[in-house]
Amino acid sequence: MINITPIGDIARRPARERIVETAMRLFYRDGLRATGIDRLIAESGVAKMSFYRHFPSKSDLVCAFLEERHRRWFVWFDAAVAQEATDGGHLVAVASALEAWFGDAEFRGCAFINATNEVADPASRERQIAAAHKRDLEQRLIALAAADGCADPAVIGRLALIVVEGAIVRAQMTGNVQPASDARHVLAMLVSASRHGPTVAPSSRTPRTSKGRIAARGDHQPQGD
Amino acid sequence: MINITPIGDIARRPARERIVETAMRLFYRDGLRATGIDRLIAESGVAKMSFYRHFPSKSDLVCAFLEERHRRWFVWFDAAVAQEATDGGHLVAVASALEAWFGDAEFRGCAFINATNEVADPASRERQIAAAHKRDLEQRLIALAAADGCADPAVIGRLALIVVEGAIVRAQMTGNVQPASDARHVLAMLVSASRHGPTVAPSSRTPRTSKGRIAARGDHQPQGD
DNA sequence: GTTGACGTAGACAGACTTGTCTATCCAGTG
DNA sequence: CACTGGATAGACAAGTCTGTCTACGTCAAC
Numbered sequence: 085m086i087n088i089t090p091i092g093d094i095a096r097r098p099a100r101e102r103i104v105e106t107a108m109r110l111f112y113r114d115g116l117r118a119t120g121i122d123r124l125i126a127e128s129g130v131a132k133m134s135f136y137r138h139f140p141s142k143s144d145l146v147c148a149f150l151e152e153r154h155r156r157w158f159v160w161f162d163a164a165v166a167q168e169a170t171d172g173g174h175l176v177a178v179a180s181a182l183e184a185w186f187g188d189a190e191f192r193g194c195a196f197i198n199a200t201n202e203v204a205d206p207a208s209r210e211r212q213i214a215a216a217h218k219r220d221l222e223q224r225l226i227a228l229a230a231a232d233g234c235a236d237p238a239v240i241g242r243l244a245l246i247v248v249e250g251a252i253v254r255a256q257m258t259g260n261v262q263p264a265s266d267a268r269h270v271l272a273m274l275v276s277a278s279r280h281g282p283t284v285a286p287s288s289r290t291p292r293t294s295k296g297r298i299a300a301r302g303d304h305q306p307q308g309d
Numbered sequence: 310m311i312n313i314t315p316i317g318d319i320a321r322r323p324a325r326e327r328i329v330e331t332a333m334r335l336f337y338r339d340g341l342r343a344t345g346i347d348r349l350i351a352e353s354g355v356a357k358m359s360f361y362r363h364f365p366s367k368s369d370l371v372c373a374f375l376e377e378r379h380r381r382w383f384v385w386f387d388a389a390v391a392q393e394a395t396d397g398g399h400l401v402a403v404a405s406a407l408e409a410w411f412g413d414a415e416f417r418g419c420a421f422i423n424a425t426n427e428v429a430d431p432a433s434r435e436r437q438i439a440a441a442h443k444r445d446l447e448q449r450l451i452a453l454a455a456a457d458g459c460a461d462p463a464v465i466g467r468l469a470l471i472v473v474e475g476a477i478v479r480a481q482m483t484g485n486v487q488p489a490s491d492a493r494h495v496l497a498m499l500v501s502a503s504r505h506g507p508t509v510a511p512s513s514r515t516p517r518t519s520k521g522r523i524a525a526r527g528d529h530q531p532q533g534d
Numbered sequence: 535g536t537t538g539a540c541g542t543a544g545a546c547a548g549a550c551t552t553g554t555c556t557a558t559c560c561a562g563t564g
Numbered sequence: 565c566a567c568t569g570g571a572t573a574g575a576c577a578a579g580t581c582t583g584t585c586t587a588c589g590t591c592a593a594c
Contacts, residue, residue: 099570099571114429115427117342117427120550120551120552121552122550122551130571131571131573131574132553132572132573133554133570133571133572133573134570134571134572136553136554137570140553142551193426197426198426200481200482201340201418201423201426202340202342202426204340214482215482218479218482243491243494243495245475245479246472246475246476246488246491246495247471247475247495248475249475249478249479250471250472250474250475250476250478253422253474253475254443254470254471257422257440259431266467266471267471270468270472273498273499273502274498323540324541345581345582346582346583347580347581347582355541356542356543356544357543357544357583358541358542358543358585358586359540361582362540366583367583
């Protein structure tokens with residue numbers, strides 16, 4: 085994610101900032117559980133008591149990390165999408181942003197998906213922050229779908245979120261950027277279908293039973309480019 | 310994933326089996342790191358030395374778990390998809406399978422995505438097993454796309470994999486099954502576009518490898534028809 | 535009946551975990 | 565000057581982790 089990281093000279097900054105900055109790096113790179121307090125302390129050049137003065141428990145630092153990551157990630161995301169967006173393509177601009185992200189040497193997947201995997205309790209603060217992050221992302225995607233003139237931006241945004249999540253996971257597992265261009269293609273198709281066809285999706289829930297078919301339904305297509 | 314679990318009366322079975330069965334449950338439910346050797350041993354009612362006789366290290370058990378999970382998951386997947394598939398809809402049948410999976414009370418996401426998040430080293434055996442699992446899944450999806458008459462099953466299969474991964478992650482994070490029907494919708498769109506349009510435009514960045522034809526490739530596809 | 539494979543029970547080592555606590559240092563303020 | 569807030573270094577507690585080891589039990593084949 086490029087400039088999500090350092091900035092000034094890290095040393096000689098208030099202890100709390102140094103701790104958070106180290107957490108941004110280690111928690112994302114190595115994972116939550118794999119990063120121990122001792123290493124966090126050693127690498128941020130801080131005393132243990134300074135750490136516990138600012139963060140009563142490791143979980144508090146994890147939450148601070150997630151919140152800060154949330155903030156920075158969207159600063160980057162909004163800028164990247166705005167830069168890539170064109171009149172005709174707002175949602176597909178997301179794919180271009182993803183491509184840059186996946187290509188970053190530090191890329192290790194989505195910190196919030198990863199956190200969800202590492203923290204068992206769904207009611208935990210960590211999981212709630214992760215869920216909130218994805219809700220915000222969905223809102224972004226819905227807005228982009230609306231800007232693209234989609235008939236049902238709420239549905240398209242929700243579908244787009246699935247595509248984005250899938251691309252992130254694929255990029256993480258394979259180490260390739262290709263999932264980004266794959267995502268671009270699917271997103272373009274979503275937008276195109278929603279612009280041409282009437283309603284593209286079950287606006288809410290599909291009551292279809294396990295044997296229900298969705299087969300035909302050939303009303304949406306060209307998808308052109 | 311329903312019948313992926315026990316079967317006979319667990320106690321009174323060879324120690325190795327009891328260990329693996331416990332691992333299937335705990336590793337998936339609680340995660341790799343969060344599940345300690347001691348708990349594994351206690352819950353499978355086995356002595357520590359019996360454990361280390363069969364699995365020289367925890368990592369060996371993790372790999373055994375992943376391989377067994379791989380096996381059982383595809384037994385379930387192939388059966389579920391075969392049951393749901395119709396002449397006109399092979400790929401969308403995957404969504405119905407996912408729906409059943411997501412609705413399972415034990416659902417905790419994809420064990421292989423989760424393992425990838427927990428094991429840092431991309432060269433580790435664990436990561437390789439996870440990558441192989443996804444390659445196999447992609448082959449399945451390609452075959453289903455071919456059965457649906459897609460013009461370019463290799464591309465559609467690859468895109469479908471992104472959709473499936475995204476749906477899994479969304480279901481895991483939200484605890485809902487809706488991502489399954491969302492995925493059904495996107496998959497139907499993929500198939501429809503590929504059937505009508507010529508080629509589904511492998512985005513500008515894809516260097517157009519000419520290894521198209523996949524259908525003939527010898528995959529292991531039990532999918533009837 | 536002895537042998538050997540396989541199992542159990544549980545102590546132990548050594549590293550690493552989060553978190554507490556003492557003791558010291560130093561910069562700024564009154 | 566003394567005081568104080570915030571930082572430091574590092575010992576320590578109590579628990580967990582993986583992995584080793586000894587000692588004993590059981591059963592089947594030879």
